[in-house]
Amino acid sequence: MADYDYDLFVIGAGSGGTRASRVAAAHGARVAVAEEYRVGGTCVIRGCVPKKLLVYGAHFAEDLKDARRFGWQVPSECEFSWETLRDNVLAEVDRLNGAYKKTLESHNVEIIDQRAVVTGPHSVRLADGTEKTAERILIAVGAHPAVPSCPGHEHGITSNEAFHLDAIPSRVLIAGAGYIANEFAGVFHQFGAHVTLINRSKDILRGYDLTIRDRLLQISMMKGIEFRFDATFEGIEKMDDGCLKVSMSNHEPMIVDLVMFATGRLPNTHGLGLETAGVELDDHGAIKVDEDNRSTCPSIYAVGDVTNRVQLTPVAIREGQAFADTVFGGKPTRVDYDCIPAAVFSHPPMAGVGMTEAQARQTLGSVQVYTSDFRPMKNVLAGREERSLYKMVCDGDTGRVVGLHMIGPDVPEILQAAAIAVKAGLTKAQFDATVALHPTMAEELVLMR
Numbered sequence: 226m227a228d229y230d231y232d233l234f235v236i237g238a239g240s241g242g243t244r245a246s247r248v249a250a251a252h253g254a255r256v257a258v259a260e261e262y263r264v265g266g267t268c269v270i271r272g273c274v275p276k277k278l279l280v281y282g283a284h285f286a287e288d289l290k291d292a293r294r295f296g297w298q299v300p301s302e303c304e305f306s307w308e309t310l311r312d313n314v315l316a317e318v319d320r321l322n323g324a325y326k327k328t329l330e331s332h333n334v335e336i337i338d339q340r341a342v343v344t345g346p347h348s349v350r351l352a353d354g355t356e357k358t359a360e361r362i363l364i365a366v367g368a369h370p371a372v373p374s375c376p377g378h379e380h381g382i383t384s385n386e387a388f389h390l391d392a393i394p395s396r397v398l399i400a401g402a403g404y405i406a407n408e409f410a411g412v413f414h415q416f417g418a419h420v421t422l423i424n425r426s427k428d429i430l431r432g433y434d435l436t437i438r439d440r441l442l443q444i445s446m447m448k449g450i451e452f453r454f455d456a457t458f459e460g461i462e463k464m465d466d467g468c469l470k471v472s473m474s475n476h477e478p479m480i481v482d483l484v485m486f487a488t489g490r491l492p493n494t495h496g497l498g499l500e501t502a503g504v505e506l507d508d509h510g511a512i513k514v515d516e517d518n519r520s521t522c523p524s525i526y527a528v529g530d531v532t533n534r535v536q537l538t539p540v541a542i543r544e545g546q547a548f549a550d551t552v553f554g555g556k557p558t559r560v561d562y563d564c565i566p567a568a569v570f571s572h573p574p575m576a577g578v579g580m581t582e583a584q585a586r587q588t589l590g591s592v593q594v595y596t597s598d599f600r601p602m603k604n605v606l607a608g609r610e611e612r613s614l615y616k617m618v619c620d621g622d623t624g625r626v627v628g629l630h631m632i633g634p635d636v637p638e639i640l641q642a643a644a645i646a647v648k649a650g651l652t653k654a655q656f657d658a659t660v661a662l663h664p665t666m667a668e669e670l671v672l673m674r
């Protein structure tokens with residue numbers, strides 16, 4: 226047997242790479258992980274975690290206003306310090322980065338703080354020129370924000386930079402209308418910016434249930450967020466006063482202070498040397514893998530966003546775990562991609578699991594849809610017009626709940642629990658057999674008509 230430096234060399238210490246490294250090492254493998262930026266990856270360093278903290282921060286804007294209706298004396302002008310929130314969030318990111326490193330170290334995973342590129346089926350080269358060999362290589366390098374190649378694109382930022390802004394700009398234009406665009410629209414808006422989302426198509430959040438995303442659009446517009454559709458980004462011109470003039474098709478140009486691109490994410494495969502080992506990519510530059518995360522090179526595997534299957538942290542973690550258990554733990558495991566719950570931490574948030582109504586109508590012979598459209602009691606007392614909307618999609622023949630889609634306060638928390646029932650294949654009758662827990666918003670799940 227060949228004598229390799231390691232049993233496993235992992236490139237990328239994000240969610241998938243960290244889990245795979247730790248579990249493979251726990252199974253007895255000699256593991257090294259190379260990370261060119263910071264251990265923790267997109268989710269921990271510049272994604273889900275700091276974003277969610279900003280979303281918490283943004284909620285106070287309305288909570289403080291609503292508090293008056295609940296009897297609290299709140300000054301009419303509450304001061305918000307972006308610097309305080311930003312620095313506290315970045316300090317929390319530092320803490321998590323340290324915790325991730327400690328976890329790897331305590332599992333005897335060697336952390337190499339350098340970029341590594343593949344040089345063959347069993348070898349990698351580090352940025353300092355050192356060559357390392359491994360019986361198996363796992364690519365878990367994630368993805369990066371896609372930026373349209375229009376003139377002046379360098380004047381725009383992506384979500385990566387949004388966490389480090391010096392100040393909250395007065396006028397923000399966000400290109401795209403997906404997850405990141407809608408989440409940051411809520412954040413910037415609550416912090417006092419005027420926000421415009423522009424998208425190339427007529428839709429926001431394509432793939433989500435139509436009724437639910439339409440409700441988000443209505444509420445966002447009611448709050449004062451602007452939308453421009455059928456608008457292809459044409460360019461950014463930096464003006465003498467530092468403002469940015471943005472041109473787009475079908476609409477007048479706009480002058481803003483900040484442009485943020487949220488137009489999807491692309492796999493980080495460029496310049497990774499994958500061709501030296503015969504690792505094939507798909508049309509989007511993602512690594513092609515089989516159900517066991519194995520690439521077209523038998524000793525090289527890939528998990529997470531770099532494979533562009535489902536770009537979600539918990540999925541990358543499951544793939545990393547399945548890879549390590551299968552290859553090093555003697556426990557062949559495959560990820561079940563059916564019924565993955567997802568949420569958009571917009572303002573208010575949305576969440577969904579299973580088929581949308583449109584998907585169910587295309588797939589099933591008969592479909593029954595139940596909805597609950599209500600104003601949460603907290604909003605009623607606060608004098609807030611926003612209504613929540615829950616939609617349950619059922620197989621008309623069996624009554625089985627095949628999809629659940631929600632928008633309203635706390636729906637990601639509610640949906641995570643309800644997703645267990647949907648995944649388990651429960652029927653509408655079984656939901657209804659559960660007594661409502663009153664007064665909650667979640668009780669609507671067992672009262673839908």
Ligand code: NDP
Nearest residue numbers: 401402403404405406425426431487488489490536568569
């Ligand atoms: P999304 O795929 O959600 O949305 C991309 C948006 O950009 C769409 O509105 C799309 O328009 C538009 N777009 C795509 N390509 C172009 C282009 N070339 N020119 C102009 N517009 C374009 O991507 P995000 O960047 O928001 O997020 C990336 C991924 O990260 C998500 O898919 C998600 O998996 C993950 N994520 C998950 C979060 C969560 O779980 N809460 C939070 C943030 C990110 P159109 O629809 O018209 O094609």
